[in-house]
Amino acid sequence: MATINLRSFPYAEDVACPKCKQQITLYDPEGSEYCVCISCSSFIHFTNNDTALIQKQADPIDQQPVLKLGSVGMFKGYQFKVIGYVEKKEQGASYAWREYILYNYEKGYANFAEYDGHWTFVAGKEFYPALGELKNRGWTFINYEENEYTLFSKYTAVTTGLIGEFDWDILFERPKTTEFVAPPQILYIEHVPNQTAGQFYLGEYTEPAVIADAFKTDIKLFPERVGIGANQPSVHAKRWFAIYKLIPVIVLLLAVVGFGGSFISPEYQVLDNSRNIERDTTKANEFKPYITPSFELNKQSALNFKIQCAVDNNWLEATVVLVNEKNNQSWEVTESIEYYHGVEGGESWSEGSQEADVLLSAIPAGKYHLNVYPAAGDNNIKAADPTLNIIPEPGIPNINTSVGDINVKTIHINVTANPIIWKNFWVSLSLLCLYPLYTWWRMRNYEKRRWMNSDYSPYETEE
Structure with a gap:
């Protein structure tokens, strides 16, 4: 002893x-x-x-x-x-x-x-x-x-x-x-x-x-x-256990920032416009351009454009120009809408959508309107979506928009200011989680290497 x-x-x-x-x-x-x-x-x-x-x-x-x-x-x-x-x-x-x-x-x-x-x-x-x-x-x-x-x-x-x-x-x-x-x-x-x-x-x-x-x-x-x-x-385990407890806090903070921003600057609609448009017979696949009514932004805002058209086995492309009526400053975006469907081998299929979204950020305060330049595929399409409840603009004749009218399409444009952009939330969350996920992967890889020398490895079933 x-x-x-x-x-x-x-x-x-x-x-x-x-x-x-x-x-x-x-x-x-x-x-x-x-x-x-x-x-x-x-x-x-x-x-x-x-x-x-x-x-x-x-x-x-x-x-x-x-x-x-x-x-x-x-x-x-x-x-x-x-x-x-x-x-x-x-x-x-x-x-x-x-x-x-x-x-x-x-x-x-x-x-x-x-x-x-x-x-x-x-x-x-x-x-x-x-x-x-x-x-x-x-x-x-x-x-x-x-x-x-x-x-x-x-x-x-x-x-x-x-x-x-x-x-x-x-x-x-x-x-x-x-x-x-x-x-x-x-x-x-x-x-x-x-x-x-x-x-x-x-x-x-x-x-x-x-x-x-x-x-x-x-x-x-x-x-x-x-x-x-x-x-x-494992230094990776130390980092992981220091980080993973923060992930719920990160999610909560992002949610608070998102909802707090929507409370301080709530989303509101500035334009809801439906338009029956006529084909321009002098140009292939194009319709006559038109101008929407004016709307006003009281402060700098992001704008979300939702463009809808009841295309059916067809496509539509619209170039939308946002114009500041005071200084003619403009922002141009072009979006395509495509929707196709059919039956093949006894099974139905579909692809595409009848609507598209466009986001413009940091638009200054001021009075605006939209210049819209539509173009589309062949004329064999549905003319209108009956659910849109279209009201013609003053001075525009009430054109028959029934299905099968080959000369008419309907474009519906909805514009909202201060939209809640959930994509930003998910992108931010994904980026913030990259390092924790990387740390977890390094920790797990380190542990697998440790247990290679053991007859009792918990990772054996994964090899």
């Missing part, structure tokens, strides 16, 4: 290796039961009478540790001393990682686990007392301190190389480990055979630069990160 409840690190002691007589430094001499000779790799056991016996031969380490044995650093408010270095792998697989055993004179042992350049600080209930209340129920998730941890992997850990000192027979022990992730945290359950209950440990993803600074180590010595760590935090 680690020597704890002290005010400082205990004095280090040197012991001689029973095999090669090399001096071995113990940084927690009272708490260490096992150690490894750096010179001959003997795994040494200290018996009850402090006799050093060679228990077995340890395999040499493959990599030199980044944090040297005996180095001291301040981390999470605790002083830690590196007293051991262990290389492990998953039994029956090629996954390998490294662990640095940390000793604190107040609490006991913790460690840094490093896999593919991803570092995690791992400690037990001595540092996180709430871990002592958890029970292993074999579920695929665990709730701990308001976070839900999801099952990520299960494996048996095997020690392949080590140096330093330990308070348990680490070479003999092969714990069955289960990992649950809730980035940047990870929960470990280690169950050693012949023990009744598993031990819980909490890990937290740690940036290499933080460790290098704490232990005064050159960051260039740290291994390069590969891929995404099991509990590596």
Whole structure:
């Protein structure tokens, strides 16, 4: 057991290796039961009478540790001393990682686990007392301190190389480990055979630069990160969770702005004109132009033009010129109306519409009229829509507009000021949602890449 409840690190002691007589430094001499000779790799056991016996031969380490044995650093408010270095792998697989055993004179042992350049600080209930209340129920998730941890992997850990000192027979022990992730945290359950209950440990993803600074180590010595760590935090997730709560607020603000604008400047009709028009026999596909009655705008406004014509398997094109009667400033728009229908293969079909909308924005205050220049296709069309309730203009003869009159068409033009433009609302909402959607996509893609290394990926069904 680690020597704890002290005010400082205990004095280090040197012991001689029973095999090669090399001096071995113990940084927690009272708490260490096992150690490894750096010179001959003997795994040494200290018996009850402090006799050093060679228990077995340890395999040499493959990599030199980044944090040297005996180095001291301040981390999470605790002083830690590196007293051991262990290389492990998953039994029956090629996954390998490294662990640095940390000793604190107040609490006991913790460690840094490093896999593919991803570092995690791992400690037990001595540092996180709430871990002592958890029970292993074999579920695929665990709730701990308001976070839900999801099952990520299960494996048996095997020690392949080590140096330093330990308070348990680490070479003999092969714990069955289960990992649950809730980035940047990870929960470990280690169950050693012949023990009744598993031990819980909490890990937290740690940036290499933080460790290098704490232990005064050159960051260039740290291994390069590969891929995404099991509990590596996602900056995309952080952005998404910061943004998605704002989406309802954005929608509400847009709605308030839209309805507020319609309340301050309500929509009103400035022209409602229906006109029976005659074909210009001197020009193909054209009708005689006409001028609408005048109307007035009291202030700068947007204008919405709705042009209707009961075309039937035909088309109509109208050039509408808005003219300011004071200075002759004009705005010209051209719109086409097409409507076709029929029966093909026993099924009816239709396409097009008998009306069109045009929007002009920021029209100055003033008195206006419209110059209308119609053109159309062949004469075999319906002359009028009986629902329009056409009233001829003063001075214009009441022309018969029954269906089949090949010389007459009816154009109905309705003009409203300050229209509520819902298209602007939806376009604005779509543009404002682009970044949240992009952030969500990046977060989801990041999580899919994380779970590629798991046998319990929630994304497997989508592959």
